[in-house]
Amino acid sequence: MVRFIVRRLFQMAVVLVVLSILLFAWLKALPGGPVSAILGERATPARRAALEAALGLDQPVHVQYFRFVERALHGNFGASTGVLPGEDAFQVFLIRLPATIELSFFAILLAVALGIPLGYFAARRHGSPVDSGAVILSLIGVAVPVFFTAFLLKYYVAVQWNLLPVSGRQDASLDATRVTGLFVLDGILTQEYDAAWDAVLHLILPTLALATIPFAIIFRITRASVLDTLDADFVRTAEAKGLSTRVIRGRHVLRNAMLPVVTTIGLSLGGLLAGAILTETVFSFPGIGDAIAQGYRKRDYAVLQVLILASAAIYVVINLLVDIAYAIIDPRIRTR
Amino acid sequence: MGVDAYADRRKDRIDALAARSVDDSPGVSLIASAWRRLRRNPVFLLGLAITVSFVVLAVVSPWLAPYDPAANPLIDQVRPQSNPIPGPEPGFPLGADDRGRDLLSRLLVGSRQTLIVGVLATVFGLIGGLVLGTLAGALGGWVDSVVMRLVDVMLSIPSLLLAFTIGALAARPSQWTLIVAIATIQVPVFARLLRGTMLAQRHSDHVLAARALGVKPQAIVFRHMLPNAMGPVIVQATLVLAVAIIDAAALSFLGLGNPDDRQPEWGQMLGASQQYIYDHPHLAIYPALCIIVVALGFTLMGESLREALDPKSRR
Numbered sequence: 001m002v003r004f005i006v007r008r009l010f011q012m013a014v015v016l017v018v019l020s021i022l023l024f025a026w027l028k029a030l031p032g033g034p035v036s037a038i039l040g041e042r043a044t045p046a047r048r049a050a051l052e053a054a055l056g057l058d059q060p061v062h063v064q065y066f067r068f069v070e071r072a073l074h075g076n077f078g079a080s081t082g083v084l085p086g087e088d089a090f091q092v093f094l095i096r097l098p099a100t101i102e103l104s105f106f107a108i109l110l111a112v113a114l115g116i117p118l119g120y121f122a123a124r125r126h127g128s129p130v131d132s133g134a135v136i137l138s139l140i141g142v143a144v145p146v147f148f149t150a151f152l153l154k155y156y157v158a159v160q161w162n163l164l165p166v167s168g169r170q171d172a173s174l175d176a177t178r179v180t181g182l183f184v185l186d187g188i189l190t191q192e193y194d195a196a197w198d199a200v201l202h203l204i205l206p207t208l209a210l211a212t213i214p215f216a217i218i219f220r221i222t223r224a225s226v227l228d229t230l231d232a233d234f235v236r237t238a239e240a241k242g243l244s245t246r247v248i249r250g251r252h253v254l255r256n257a258m259l260p261v262v263t264t265i266g267l268s269l270g271g272l273l274a275g276a277i278l279t280e281t282v283f284s285f286p287g288i289g290d291a292i293a294q295g296y297r298k299r300d301y302a303v304l305q306v307l308i309l310a311s312a313a314i315y316v317v318i319n320l321l322v323d324i325a326y327a328i329i330d331p332r333i334r335t336r
Numbered sequence: 337m338g339v340d341a342y343a344d345r346r347k348d349r350i351d352a353l354a355a356r357s358v359d360d361s362p363g364v365s366l367i368a369s370a371w372r373r374l375r376r377n378p379v380f381l382l383g384l385a386i387t388v389s390f391v392v393l394a395v396v397s398p399w400l401a402p403y404d405p406a407a408n409p410l411i412d413q414v415r416p417q418s419n420p421i422p423g424p425e426p427g428f429p430l431g432a433d434d435r436g437r438d439l440l441s442r443l444l445v446g447s448r449q450t451l452i453v454g455v456l457a458t459v460f461g462l463i464g465g466l467v468l469g470t471l472a473g474a475l476g477g478w479v480d481s482v483v484m485r486l487v488d489v490m491l492s493i494p495s496l497l498l499a500f501t502i503g504a505l506a507a508r509p510s511q512w513t514l515i516v517a518i519a520t521i522q523v524p525v526f527a528r529l530l531r532g533t534m535l536a537q538r539h540s541d542h543v544l545a546a547r548a549l550g551v552k553p554q555a556i557v558f559r560h561m562l563p564n565a566m567g568p569v570i571v572q573a574t575l576v577l578a579v580a581i582i583d584a585a586a587l588s589f590l591g592l593g594n595p596d597d598r599q600p601e602w603g604q605m606l607g608a609s610q611q612y613i614y615d616h617p618h619l620a621i622y623p624a625l626c627i628i629v630v631a632l633g634f635t636l637m638g639e640s641l642r643e644a645l646d647p648k649s650r651r
Contacts, residue, residue: 011485018485018486018489019493026501026505030505031506031507136379139636140628140632142635143578143582143628143631145582145585145586145589145624145627145628147586147589148627148628151620159614270492270494271495273494274494274496274497277496278496278586281589292496292497293590296500296503296504296590296591296592297590297591299504301504304501304504307497308493308501311494311497312492312493315491316492319492
């Protein structure tokens with residue numbers, strides 16, 4: 001087990017090194033080069049020259065790369081030029097992170113809570129109209145662009161019927177106390193329940209929009225996995241032994257069928273950020289995704305840099321945790 | 337009841353079994369048996385019908401559209417303050433956009449650019465993945481490690497963020513930025529898939545036989561392994577096409593699109609409609625519905641192809 005974790009940690013380090021090289025090459029290839037990336041495109045020539053010398057752009061490429069890594073390790077990516085002008089780019093990431101964590105948490109919770117039971121139910125009724133209907137519905141769920149789902153929810157539920165807030169994370173007039181930056185948790189911790197409730201109301205529509213794709217994926221993987229397991233020899237053996245249906249389904253089928261589902265949940269956590277870019281843009285939800293979209297539109301390369309590195313690092317760490325969890329659940333993985 | 341009766345019953349059952357298994361006799365190839373199942377699969381037929389109509393529409397739409405999509409016959413009725421979007425009227429069943437251009441014509445002709453963007457992005461992604469996956473799968477060893485770490489890095493960046501980083505490299509956005517950005521997202525998907533199928537074949541009997549016969553490694557890779565790996569890759573390509581069309585719309589929506597809108601494209605129309613989205617939602621809903629139907633068509637076709645070609649599902 002220790003050897004497995006060490007090997008995966010080593011792979012993770014290699015991925016991060018390759019990523020830093022690519023990111024360095026990306027900065028050099030940007031129109032205007034790294035100076036524009038830090039100062040923005042409208043800096044004066046004098047400031048540009050000063051920064052070029054400070055960054056050591058007159059040095060050989062490998063020296064430049066190591067300087068870049070050094071700055072990155074210190075969290076020094078320069079100041080934001082567009083998203084939150086003047087603010088340190090790494091601070092922008094930290095300010096925006098809790099909103100996306102909160103949104104992703106509820107979205108994945110919803111997707112799991114609906115996807116696994118529905119997938120199991122559809123597999124048990126394999127070939128029935130209920131099963132086919134659920135499969136077609138999940139295919140439609142994947143075919144509808146996330147931002148269109150978000151728009152429809154916003155247009156009808158929030159704008160036309162006026163049932164839920166249109167945008168943002170919380171009503172500013174509540175003046176809620178901040179503790180963790182996770183507004184629902186903050187409201188509960190400080191016992192400002194009206195603030196927590198308001199944050200929940202703001203989260204409902206973005207969560208629904210963001211959950212559609214992971215729900216469709218988790219549903220389909222669960223269904224396929226349960227179908228496979230129902231056919232497995234050990235299930236037939238269990239039936240032949242005369243075990244009760246409840247024991248077979250609970251202990252033999254469901255447990256074994258959950259293995260691929262665990263991986264899928266881990267992987268869709270990473271994919272969630274792509275959906276968050278669209279969802280947060282539609283609902284003006286001030287998280288990482290919204291920062292990425294604005295960063296591109298406003299050519300804020302300092303912020304984009306941090307967000308690329310950070311989201312890749314988060315994804316890699318989540319993957320490592322999923323792999324370790326998987327190795328604990330299924331001992332066969334460790335020897336591979 | 338004697339032993340004979342029992343034997344007869346068994347014979348009947350064996351005969352029945354033999355009659356049923358004719359379907360899967362060695363004479364029927366995987367593709368032939370897959371086609372036989374697909375022909376009766378309503379999901380596949382629906383997907384095929386949508387896909388074929390979409391491609392035909394993309395080809396003939398310039399002759400089908402009542403107006404030139406770049407012309408603005410209703411420009412006189414556009415009032416920026418009171419009436420920015422002219423509504424439907426005789427000859428213009430869906431009305432016009434904010435520049436007085438016929439919406440129906442733009443939707444019809446838009447199918448062409450949408451198809452071009454989707455197909456080119458998929459083809460470029462496929463070529464990139466083919467090169468990387470073949471290198472990794474065929475050579476193995478350190479090449480495999482390097483390529484797979486590169487693929488891991490690409491997968492570790494959220495797809496749309498990766499597309500943005502590619503888009504940011506272009507000094508001026510164009511349709512090609514969009515195509516290259518979407519193709520890049522698809523490269524790791526194809527590379528992984530191809531590497532997997534190639535690796536699985538490295539120890540299979542037909543490759544072993546070819547090696548024993550002294551076939552050159554190059555010929556083994558290109559003539560024996562690659563053609564066998566293409567089935568799943570082509571199925572994946574139909575699914576990726578749907579994703580490419582949806583992603584193109586998403587990127588247009590976020591501002592990474594072709595600013596030149598004389599040649600309409602659904603994703604771009606959807607992106608451009610944002611300005612008027614709350615007062616005139618139909619500007620967004622029509623192109624979005626087109627995208628959903630087409631993406632669904634490719635997905636239904638791809639999914640049923642995958643199921644039909646999967647040996648596990650041949651029951």
